[in-house]
Amino acid sequence: MSHDDAARAAVDADLESTVGADRKPEVGADLEPDVDALDLSDVGFDPAVRQTGAEDDSTLDHPRANSHTPTRGLRRKRAGRAGRLRRRLSAGLVLMIALLTMGGIYSMFAQASSADDSTTAANADHGRQLFSLGCVTCHGANLQGVVGRGPSLIGVGGAAVYYQVGTGRMPLVRQGAEAVRKPPRYSLEEVSDLAAYIQANGGGPTLPQGSLRDDKNVAEGGQLFRLNCAQCHGAAGRGAVLSAGKGIPSLAKAEDYQIYAAMLHGPENMPVFNNNQLTPEQKRSIIAYVQTLKESKDPGGNGLARIGPVSEGAVVWIVGIGLVLVSILWIGAKS
Amino acid sequence: MTTSGMDDPAAPTRPGPGGVGSGAERSTSLGDGTGVTDQPAPRGLPAPEHSSPDVPSVAELAQMDTEQAMLAGAVADGVFVEHRRNRYPVPGTRSEKRAELAVAACFAISFLAMIAFLVVFVAVPFKWVLPGQGSQTFHLYTPLLGTLLGISLFGVGIGAVLWAKWLMPEEEVVQDRHGGPSSEADQLMTAATFKSGFEDTGLARRSLLKSTLGLAGGALGIVPLVAVVGGLVKKPGNKLQTTLFTKGTPIVYADGRRASPSDLQAGGLVTVFPGVEGGVKAADSPTLLIRLRPNQKIKPRENQADYGWNDYVAYSKICTHAGCPASLYEQQTSRLLCPCHQSQFDVLLDAKPVFGPAARSLPRLPLGVEKGPDGKDYFISLSDYTEPIGPGFWERK
């Protein structure tokens, strides 16, 4: 694994801020507010990964951390739907069970922690297999890229895989102005395995563990969104166009991990927003704002695609003027 | 018989009897020239008989029923009811009842919708709630109010129109326009009145009065203008020519943190501001700090070769066309786009406009670096922009 080690060293230097900075606040910040919302499997899984992550270099244990990260939003929803009363009553019970289970599983994993590298390596290995089947034609057997087909993937990091493969942009159907979102070819598991493989070979920015969304600072996220993102994606995240046929995707279908990965990776024409520019907390706030906007209902009736005056103008001419013209035709008709 | 002669019998607009039926025969049958026939009430028709003025006497009016008197009044107003018919000649038929019922149903629906509106208005919760933190029914509040109010108003509207169309008598009415100019005699007399009045004032002869009145009137006209505009007017000074950046101004992010060369990755950009009082809020402050990719080189303008700092450049974010923040950054092509009018600036050509309506390059901020108290490098501006930022104006050098 000498290649791996070298890569990791390089990544460490590069990613000190990316990974190191966000791990500390997250362990504490994330566990407490979420305890009452966690179900058992969640609790069992979470700290174990965190533990290993905290001890070891982060790059290798990501696959699993990530594989649960994206599903987190789903759980939150489920918890939100449950009644507040029920949650309050059962919180204590759940906490107790959670602690017990956590302890149990922790001890299990602690014993097996020496085997952790090999588990991650197995993921990366699976990723390599997937890569050699699906990606190798364009990106080359050693990730070096193929002229005229695809760029080198050395150093792009796991975030790039999460974004490009997770949103279905890769594998590309054909070369064009830019890749478009489509139903993903790979399952989330497979995406994390691929990401592990890419991460293991050249490093680069990758997703942190745990929740990627911080609902405590939605309003701050909104300010940051309007300053950094709205000029392209629009205040309501509907996307827009760039020069000469290039476009800005809508955020309508973007999941937490995809937004986070996009900010780290800077796909296509999007600039990179690294962790010095937008801290991980700020990124989580932005994601919270984007997702809150999407989830929230329009209080004033149909949102008219939330694109503002253009759709409003169309409605007033077609529906408004249309209806009153029908009215005056009816009134003016002889009877 | 008649008491006034306001109508000009020679008016060409008078609809003639059309040659059918004779005036003589009519006047014998009606006797009074009111234009009202002695037909059964619903079919009362005015006789287009206008050889004599048509205001009936009070005594004659006393003999008429309401409709006849109304028709007489219409004729007096130059309005001729050509055709008038009750839609339901025999009152109380089934179809009349149906029509009445339909109109009543409209009003009843309107009433019910209003009641429902009031209930919704008072009873339905309307406060916005974060998704996942409670009932989302608030989003039905406004649509319900609008729909119910709409139904209620539609009920009244449709009811009123149906009433007019189904239940009120059908009529076709012709009115004289009398829209033309006054008679020539009137015109002459009015002109004379004006002229005489002007002569009475003697303004034409008394030139002293004329000139002093002109002065006074002119002053009265100008004073309010001066007062209003004078109060509003404000000297632009050199505010448009300068921004808050000066020599050595620290460059900060929106949250006040200082910008450092280690912050951005190649191909990244961030909005920065002068780190002075009010710097983040001033409209001419926003500046884009861009880190070029390793192989990129900018061809600078004259005398601006040292404006960048290593691979960093900074340009005003304010579009030189109409002042929107031109901040859509196409990282691969290094173009900045303005979302308002689609101007495109090529950063590698020193932010020169390459497409769209903008005509001038984005002004460039001279960048420098100083050591902060923590020993890290932080960006400062070496001076203000060397040209005014934003949209053009007349005095712009």
Next chain:
Amino acid sequence: MTTTIHSDLPRNFQKPRTPLGKVAKGSEERFGLAAGIRKQLNKVFPDHWSFMMGEIALYSFIILLLTGTYLTFFYDASMAEVAYNGTYAPLQGVEMSRAYETTLNISFDVRGGLVIRQIHHWAALMFVAAMTIHMFRVFFTGAFRKPREANWLIGLSLLTLGVVEGFAGYSLPDDLLSGTGLRIADAIMLSIPVIGSWVSFLVFGDEFPGTDIIGRLYIAHVLLIPAVLAALIGAHLALVVKQKHTQFPGPGNTEDTVRGERVYPVYAAKAGGFFFLVFGVLAGLGGLAQINPIWLFGPYNPAQVSSGSQPDWYMAMLDGSTRLFPQWETRLFGYTVPSVFWPTVVLPTILLTLAAAYPFIEARLTKDRDAHNLLQRPRDVPVRTSLGMMAISFVVVLFIGGGNDLVAKVFNISMNAMMWGLRIALLLVPPMVYMITYRLCIGLQRHDREVLEHGIETGIIKRLPSGEFIEVHQPLGPVDAHGHGELEYAGTSVPKRMNQVGGATRAIAGFFRPVREKPDVLEQLEAIHQAELESSVSHGGSVEVQAHRRQLPE
């Protein structure tokens, strides 16, 4: 009017006994309005659906006054900075102006506030849209001709002021979208040669955005402009009353008369009902279609912008012209004339001047100095119609230009190609539209004349003894020796299908299908008609016939 009081007057006339009668008599003794009021009640309005477009605008204006007054109870036109503490969580704690905060409060914390705000905004869009279609109607039918040029000018002022009023209202919430619009407005002011920067500082009170603009726009929006609008609307209507409404040519319609329904009661009921219908449409829109969701845009911040920032539809034309105009910034003797100046100041001035001058230009070119009360069908004045369509197509291209980024996104067109396409279209489409419209008008005219000459195609094919097949034509009137119709084209609509002239009952078209009297009504009519016939025999003529016989226009 001298009247002798007759002793044989009915009692109730001398001494009214009902309360209403007492009030009427009392006010008559004081104000003497009876004759004048009756004249207004008896006023005749011609009956055509297109004559009600102006009313849409009038009613929208009334609704704007009602809802706008409500909004002033809650809105505070202040640019003072506050931290939001209202219901809408995604903005809590954000710094914003009082104006934006109070608009959020109207939307989220005032019960029913959002629906009123939305009705107000929809009514504003409708107000300008209705004025526009009303203006088209007036233009294409020649209703602006003498003696109505003054009303055309008043209408044009109303439209212009309506747009300004709308823009002021759009700017009041001080959100990111309208703030961006204000910033562009500032750039437009700055672009005026010589006085530009002074104008900008005069309006904003300082360098953009200053702290005064919202308060100033507010007083303009709720007092100055509405007052002028109301006065102009009053003058507009007074002129319609004085000059009486135009009408289309038709049987019995002359330059000197107006034919239709009297104000009271039928027209009043219809027009009154129509007010509620317009209000109903706006209320429905206000509830069901979300408009100007300022909470999505966020408070104004000069460093921020949202892609897809557009003005309300009536400003889209200016936005489009600004986008499409080439980069022509000129420097004169060391002074700058920015490119924004041409498409946003010069172009609208030219367009408005042309529109204002049009009635006079047309009168000069056609040498027609007569007063006209009868309208023209668009096809009968092909040059005017084509010019109008040309102007509309020009504006429509600019409109598309105003939303070109969205069009490019929705239809997946390259932004650059879109821009060039529209620039070329702006030059090519209007002349093409002119030519097409001209040909259409001529074609329609010819067809009208052909039908008058040869009759309506019946669809019945007949074989002549010679073996020739011909289609039987139904003549519309008397025919000459050659079987050609003798009716002259009189500028009125010519029936072109059999079911427009035939029919068992009266040939009056209903809305969707010909009107049929209900069977029982038909029976009654029949009976009355019979009775009439009998009585008319004794009078020597049918009353019905007399009343309906009017001279046709020459």
